[in-house]
Amino acid sequence: MRSPTVVQIVVDKPLAQGFDYLWDEGLLGAPPNIGMLVEVPFGRTSLVGVVIKVSTYSDYEIDKLKHVSRYSPLPPLDPGILRLMNFASQYYIHALGETIIPTIPQMWKKPDEWEKIPNKLVADKEKQKKKKKQEGAEGFIGVVHLNEGQKFALEKLRTIPPNKFKAILLQGQTGSGKTAVFLNWLSGILDDAKAQVLLLVPEINLTPQLERRVRAYFPEKEMVVLHSGVSEKVRGIAWHDAITGKAQIILGTRLAALTPLPNLSAIVVDEENDPSYKQQDGIRYSARDLVIWRAHDLKIPILLASATPSLETWMAAKAGRYEHIRLDRRAQGANLPSVHLINTRDPQTQFSPGDGCKPKIKSPITKTLCNAISQNLEKKQQSLILINRRGYSPVLSCSACSWLSKCGQCSSYMVLHKAGAISRKSVLSCHHCGLVKPIPTHCPDCGNADLKTLGQGTQKIEDLVEEMWPSARVLRVDTDSSRKSKGAEALFQEIHEGNVDIVVGTQMIAKGHDYQNIGLVAVLDSDGRLFSQDFRAAERLFAQLVQVAGRAGRANKDGEAGGEIYIETQFPDAAVFQYLLRHDVDGFLSYTAHERKEAGLPPFSYQALVHAEAKNLDKAIQFLNVLKRQMHSQGRISKGLRVYDPVPKAVMRVAGTERAQLLIESEDRKDLQEILEAMDRYLRENSQGRITKEGRIRWLIERDPISI
Numbered sequence: 001m002r003s004p005t006v007v008q009i010v011v012d013k014p015l016a017q018g019f020d021y022l023w024d025e026g027l028l029g030a031p032p033n034i035g036m037l038v039e040v041p042f043g044r045t046s047l048v049g050v051v052i053k054v055s056t057y058s059d060y061e062i063d064k065l066k067h068v069s070r071y072s073p074l075p076p077l078d079p080g081i082l083r084l085m086n087f088a089s090q091y092y093i094h095a096l097g098e099t100i101i102p103t104i105p106q107m108w109k110k111p112d113e114w115e116k117i118p119n120k121l122v123a124d125k126e127k128q129k130k131k132k133k134q135e136g137a138e139g140f141i142g143v144v145h146l147n148e149g150q151k152f153a154l155e156k157l158r159t160i161p162p163n164k165f166k167a168i169l170l171q172g173q174t175g176s177g178k179t180a181v182f183l184n185w186l187s188g189i190l191d192d193a194k195a196q197v198l199l200l201v202p203e204i205n206l207t208p209q210l211e212r213r214v215r216a217y218f219p220e221k222e223m224v225v226l227h228s229g230v231s232e233k234v235r236g237i238a239w240h241d242a243i244t245g246k247a248q249i250i251l252g253t254r255l256a257a258l259t260p261l262p263n264l265s266a267i268v269v270d271e272e273n274d275p276s277y278k279q280q281d282g283i284r285y286s287a288r289d290l291v292i293w294r295a296h297d298l299k300i301p302i303l304l305a306s307a308t309p310s311l312e313t314w315m316a317a318k319a320g321r322y323e324h325i326r327l328d329r330r331a332q333g334a335n336l337p338s339v340h341l342i343n344t345r346d347p348q349t350q351f352s353p354g355d356g357c358k359p360k361i362k363s364p365i366t367k368t369l370c371n372a373i374s375q376n377l378e379k380k381q382q383s384l385i386l387i388n389r390r391g392y393s394p395v396l397s398c399s400a401c402s403w404l405s406k407c408g409q410c411s412s413y414m415v416l417h418k419a420g421a422i423s424r425k426s427v428l429s430c431h432h433c434g435l436v437k438p439i440p441t442h443c444p445d446c447g448n449a450d451l452k453t454l455g456q457g458t459q460k461i462e463d464l465v466e467e468m469w470p471s472a473r474v475l476r477v478d479t480d481s482s483r484k485s486k487g488a489e490a491l492f493q494e495i496h497e498g499n500v501d502i503v504v505g506t507q508m509i510a511k512g513h514d515y516q517n518i519g520l521v522a523v524l525d526s527d528g529r530l531f532s533q534d535f536r537a538a539e540r541l542f543a544q545l546v547q548v549a550g551r552a553g554r555a556n557k558d559g560e561a562g563g564e565i566y567i568e569t570q571f572p573d574a575a576v577f578q579y580l581l582r583h584d585v586d587g588f589l590s591y592t593a594h595e596r597k598e599a600g601l602p603p604f605s606y607q608a609l610v611h612a613e614a615k616n617l618d619k620a621i622q623f624l625n626v627l628k629r630q631m632h633s634q635g636r637i638s639k640g641l642r643v644y645d646p647v648p649k650a651v652m653r654v655a656g657t658e659r660a661q662l663l664i665e666s667e668d669r670k671d672l673q674e675i676l677e678a679m680d681r682y683l684r685e686n687s688q689g690r691i692t693k694e695g696r697i698r699w700l701i702e703r704d705p706i707s708i
Helices: 080-089 095-104 116-132 148-158 178-189 204-217 232-243 254-257 286-299 311-318 366-377 458-468 488-496 537-549 576-581 586-598 619-634 668-684
Strands: 006-011 019-022 037-042 046-053 166-172 196-200 223-225 249-252 265-270 303-308 323-328 336-345 383-384 395-397 416-419 427-429 436-438 451-454 473-479 502-505 518-523 565-568 605-614 642-644 646-653 657-666 698-701
Touching: 006 037, 006 095, 019 037, 046 095, 080 095, 080 254, 080 286, 148 166, 148 178, 148 323, 166 178, 166 311, 178 196, 178 204, 178 265, 178 303, 196 254, 196 286, 204 223, 204 249, 204 488, 223 232, 249 254, 286 605, 311 323, 311 586, 336 366, 366 383, 366 473, 366 518, 366 565, 366 668, 395 416, 427 502, 436 565, 458 473, 458 502, 518 537, 537 565, 537 576, 537 586, 565 576, 576 668, 605 619, 605 668, 619 646, 619 657, 619 668, 642 668, 657 668, 668 698
Parallel strands: 166 303, 166 323, 196 249, 196 265, 223 249, 265 303, 336 565, 383 502, 383 518, 473 502, 518 565
Antiparallel strands: 006 019, 006 046, 037 046, 395 451, 416 427, 427 436, 605 657, 605 698, 642 657, 646 657
16 A cells, blocks of 8 residues: 655644645645645644755655645746755744744735736736836946946955855945945856846935946846735735846845855855844844845855945954955045034024024024025025934923823834824824824813923924025935925935935935935934943944935045045944944944953843743733743753843833843853753643733744844
8 A cells, every 4th residue: 555645744833843744646736845825724724834854754644635736837946045044043043934934925924816826927927027117227337437446346256166165244334336246246256147136235225226226237137025014916926036036136125135046156245234234023032144145055255245244244254254355445535524513502502692693493403503504595506404213203391291102002102293293283293103183272281272392303304404495405305205296216316316405314314225415414303312221222323324325525626625424423433433433443443342341241242132921011021930940940041151130121112012031142052952842832831822821922033133
């Protein structure tokens, strides 16, 4: 008698094990393969799963096993992506099924549609061909037009064997032409008709500009774009083209890092230091770290590009583990921007009562900055004002009783948004839980009608700028304004076309964009990001300041001024600003490395968090204390490994749920892995999924957190 075929399937559930099913080849019409996407009965419903094992044996009675219902028309996931998923599952302490399945587009998780999809793909291909003819391509810079530094960097890249793992840090000043270097490098790799390359960017709004440049370099190559902003249908088709090898260039944000690519030959991570590469829900992976592992596993080169590398990457390059290639001058030879620090505690920087240009309300824009912007406008150049807070005002306050606009569901304040940003009327909005309320006509506590705004966001600065420069064309760029019309890309096009004199925006405007007429950059409220409970705050602020400074003077030629950046601060002597004055990225990173080493912080140690959520904070804290005691009793807390006392999170309550965290720190990565696995086993034994049986506490383990 022929032995039954047993397949092990993983599904999108927080369950450590796979499930055994029978594969009826006569019924299904094909033999099973590891990596197949299938539909299986699960309890009273059915789920989509992935085959991870094929055998003739099961620990359970064969007669009690259910049958696989059907399989998708997709080819099986390639062995490389399955190895990556398995590593991510183990390293980030997440079940394999809930690591793999969420990366698959919704289009392919609807089994009832599977039979119709092949015909749909043919029809959509015809539409895409027509659309491609209409899409623009711009920014091609051939090898002959590169400067000497770029040519030297390109030659070094071309000496790297294509079938060998090599991590390369391409560190270059803003405007030094890093993109032109790595696109010319990729052109050699794509000479192979089967080769696929993965190009990651940190944020959605950077993809359209880079997409046009890639099309200019590779007009005949099939390219797909993958990020959360594209429709599910478009993403599903793009993912299909990637997994089948039809698409040779895959451009996307962090979710593209987990795309199956059977012929992957090279990876580029642009702005590799950006915190956006860290996933903040579900499996909390670092896309940058995973693609480095993927490149090592596949024995292919990976290039990490940045003007301000992360401390981890920079140290790896300094230690010789990564190849270090530098671009120390701007592509067209212009000087770097002049940095001006405005001490806001200095009375001379402030407006005097008799100043004609003094605004009617108290202004965060100093007299010094006002004069600089006015001079820049006279030169017919654009100005860019960065304030990293959207909305009109962070807090609404009562002048009589000190009432503040706290969110009733979160331990944070509701932000005032003017009419048109979120709704037709001005509203209070919580940026954590999304709660929206009308603005009260009087104080809810004392009835006082004199309510005032505290602090400022992009909308308030926009109003102020329009008052101070009434003839200037002002544009606000933030997530509120980009929701309208054609989104962020339309706003950036307005800047590129010169239809704007002053741009007010959040970090959306700070990086990656090749503006051609920005003469001045201003940074407001920089101190708010300088002092924070997060030990990485200074590193992130420095990177952002370098990036936003790099938007100025990009079109200037040899020896011309590189634009100006004005930074308002009460602490001009802070290391961040002093190193920025000298454009000394390496000096700042060396200083930061010394500080971290003294404090025993990453990358000189390894960290993890256990998150706990409950209706009551005491229950969450108690749950984490019990977990800590359990690890002590098991002898898991060894020398060199520290488990701190549980504490409330920085934003303790979100959407009515209280949140706490337990920090684990280790000098050894292996010791940290072992205690996290022990915690995971203990918690799973006492939980249904990720909710404890007693107390109904929701928990999650996060490896390498970027925010504590």
